[in-house]
Amino acid sequence: MNITEITTPRQKTDEPIRLAAYCRVSSDSEDQLHSFAAQIRYYGEYTKKHPEYRLVDIYADEGFSGTDMKKRDEQNRMIRDCKKGKIDRIIVKSVSRFARNTEELLITLRLLKEIGVSVYFEEQGIDTDKLNMEMIVTFPGMAAQQESVSLSGNVRWSYQKRMQSGEFNCNYPAYGFQMCDGQLVPKENEMEVVRRIFGLYLQGIGIQRIANILNEEAIPRRSEKAKWHATTVQYILNNERYMGDALLQKSFTTETLPFRKVMNTGQMPKYYVENSNPAIVSREVYGAAQKLAQARKVVGRQKNHWPLSGKLRCPECGRAFRRQIIHGRAYWLCAGVASGATDCASRRVREEMVYEAFTRMSIKLQNNRKDLLGTLIRQIETMQSRTSDAQETVKRIDKEIADLNARNLVITRLHTNGVLPAAAYSAQTAEIGSKINELRIERRRKLAEDENDEWLEQIRELNGIMEGYLPTGRFDGELFGQIVDSIMVNDNTQITFKLTGEIELTEEIDEKGRCKRK
Secondary structure (H helix, E strand, O other), X not given: OOOOOOOOOOOOOOOXXXXXXXXXXXXXXXXXXXXXXXXXXXXXXXXXXXXXXEEEEEEEEEHHHOOOHHHOHHHHHHHHHHHOOOXXXXXXXXXXXXXXXXXXXXXXXXXXXXXXXXXXXXXXXEEHHHOOHXXXXXXXXXXXXXXXXXXXXXXXXXXXXHHHHOXXXXXXXXXXXXXXXXXXXXXXXXXHHHHHHHHHHHOOOOHHHHHHHHHHOOOOOOOOOOOOOHHHHHHHHHOHHHHOXXXXXXXXXXXXXXXXXXXXXXXXXXXXXXXXXXXXXXXXXXXXXXXXXXXXXXXXXHOOOOOOOOOEEOOOOOOEEEEEEEXXXXXXXEHHHHHOOOOOOOOOEEHHHHHHHHHHHHHHHHHOHHHHHHHHHHHHHHHHHHHOXXXXXXXXXXXXXXXXXXXXXXXXXXXXXXOOOHHHHHHHHHHHHHHHHHHHHHHHHXXXXXXXXXXXXXXXXXXXXXXXXOOOOOOOHXXXXXXXXXXXXXXXXEEEEEEOOOEEEEEEOOHHHOOOOO
């Protein structure tokens, strides 16, 4: 039996394709008039550039119509016109402008395809005329991904331009600052703590001792339950914001899904902005602190300050381990045992074995980062979402930020296509940027009310450090200093690394490098 497939080629016609444009405009009366006029101009120019089209009408719903298509009168009118045979093709800026409810999106696209009407989404470059019914089922996920990439790219582009011009402001102010009307200003009570930290440091007090003093005096951080750590104090001492300057793009977000925030080690340009915000300490005080820190590093090296100094701990007496040189080889032993002050069991370890154990541990952590740290981060975020009283507020803020970003995307496209003048574009993007900054600050403030926020931030920091770590198979002293809080020497066979975020990982000491018990 022979079966021949017969296809009827589409008849060519000189008649133009009847094009309808669908969009959403602001619910504010003045903005609505401006937006609608701009889009009429845009689609008028579009049909001039594409003579195969004839613009039938522009269907524009107000922005507040949201996710429910029943509330979109203009969209429903457009679909009725499609059923009457008045429209051959619909053009929409993006999927989010056409529908946000997946079920209704699929139903509408199937209906339009059945009556021979195609839909073209400009931002995603997706044409339903080229999709079969099976592909349309997967379309929402595909479109959502492209929408995310496009939206992220727009936000990234906006940040880049504002950094280049020095207009970018941080999304989350450092301790000592607060956001007021989109501007970074000192926060009275926190400002005094920052000045005190600089003062104590310049008096010769170490960063760990400064953290201890602040904890002993119960001086709160942003989250009242969060404690002061040496790394927190060091961050303040090294942050140029406190003398009024800003180093922008210390980290950046990757361009492809899944989006990740990574440290900028030269992949992207950085921007240094002088006098970007009010200073909390003078340039002289800040400079003196930097010189003192550098001098201490030099003195530390001269005094044979080793990476393991103060890190190794005895589980019995809690004392730090002391370095010893025996037959030209470096060992570490409980200081109490070494001085005869305690009778703790001997847990002497070879220095090189600790370095090797750390290297193995860090490679394992890097290889399993997503499963270990990523899962833990998601679990804490889920726990926060379930327990936080601010859950509904955070959801509302997320929706408002998404809507503002989508609006910013449309404005950027209108400007790129010559529809929106530069002055109007700058004014509108600046207004949107300011609103987004305020919403993000409010969101962080709500999340900071949760007791797990500090822990989550530390684990995120560890995750970010490990994400940028490139294993070499050799001991990395810089990485060691960044992520290791302490090391418990369990016995002569294994040690436990306590990392930032209270993560504890145990690693075996290579059998050939184990010291014999006395």
